[in-house]
Amino acid sequence: MRSLAILSAFLLAAIGASTQASAEDAPHAHAFPSSDIALVVPFGRGGATDTLFRVIAEQAQRHLNTSIITMNMAGNGATLGSQFVKQADPDGYTLLGSHQTIDLAYIAGLSDYSHDAFAPIALLTRTVNIPATTPGHTLTQASDIAAYVEQHPGELLVGIIPSSTDHFFWLHFFEQAGIAPANIQFVRYPDTGAQVVALLGGELDLAMLNLPSAGALFERGALVPLGVANDTRLSALPEVPTLTEQGIALINTTDRGLFAPRDTPPERLERLAQAFEQALQQPALVETLQHAHGSYVDFMPREAYGRYLDDRYDQLQRLADTMGFER
CATH class of the missing domain: 3.40.190.150 (Bordetella uptake gene, domain 1)
Structure with a gap:
């Protein structure tokens, strides 16, 4: 009986200690985040x-x-x-x-x-997305693209990341502008940075960019925005008309x-x-x-x-x- 009493007391003490430890550790166990x-x-x-x-x-x-x-x-x-x-x-x-x-x-x-x-x-x-080209290009605004493609079918080089937002943007843009995608040469790139390099290097006619990826280049005149796919002009590009202003019903x-x-x-x-x-x-x-x-x-x-x-x-x-x- 004395041994049983000692064992019971030991178990109760162990349970109590475990419960106390769990209570003390609980805030740390459930804290989030606890690492990078x-x-x-x-x-x-x-x-x-x-x-x-x-x-x-x-x-x-x-x-x-x-x-x-x-x-x-x-x-x-x-x-x-x-x-x-x-x-x-x-x-x-x-x-x-x-x-x-x-x-x-x-x-x-x-x-x-x-x-x-x-x-x-x-x-x-x-x-807000922005079709862009290089300085000195024949294209000076987005509304010029349809006439250019009609005069030069199959020659316009447009950069895309396959199946990404810019690919979708261009297909939607061409639909709204009445341009057949079959008359466009899509050039595939792994990311936007690669497209910017290609555009600056004269390997492309057009790429879909935006201010995070090309704002500094627009400001320096290294690239030219052809329009903004928004319902209002952007404060950073107040002189650039929206696509809607140019007769292309596209907000993107x-x-x-x-x-x-x-x-x-x-x-x-x-x-x-x-x-x-x-x-x-x-x-x-x-x-x-x-x-x-x-x-x-x-x-x-x-x-x-x-x-x-x-x-x-x-x-x-x-x-x-x-x-x-x-x-």
Whole structure:
């Protein structure tokens, strides 16, 4: 009996110690984040997506009390990086910063997954897209392109990242401008940076750019914006007319948001969304995004963003069917 009493006392003491240790460790066990976060950008360094996510992440990490490490993982129509995140542990420490390319790659048959393969965190920004050329080119505004193609069928060289937003932009632009894509030579590049280099080197006639990727080049006169795909002119390019002003009914933005692996815990998604929302409430950052990068803050939390992605996918699919968008 005495041995049984001693054993019982020992077990009770052990249980009590374990309970106390668990209570003490609980806050640490559930703290998030407790280490650096990797933000994968599925495009090369220096492009619009890379530029925007870096400047926003720099502010957001201050609200997470940890570092956000931006990793460029370009390749295979932006699916190399998204595939990496899709297969990562769903713990909130590996994120994807991307846009419509996730669905466009799926619609084009380049990948076997759409945005449904991820947990949406938040929509962050919309960036106005800009058709651009080089100084001294025959084209001086977007409305000149149709006549140029009619006079030089099959000669216009247009840069694209296959199945990405710029590929879709051009197909939509040509549809609205009454230009047959068969009369265009599409030249494929792995990322926006490569297109900029090619355009500067005279290897292309046109590329779809924007202020994050080419604003400094526009300012220096190294590249020429032919129009802005927005309902109003951009404050950074007040002399450049919208496409609508030029008779081309096209408003086109690249909508960038954050994604996580599918089964990431909701409370971690909320924590991440909150940090990025707080970052995008900083007036200085909003000013930089709008005036320096031609991008508008349009924060949308994860559930609303999920619904938006579903609706946007349906729109993209309908347009893709109309335009024959394929790999």
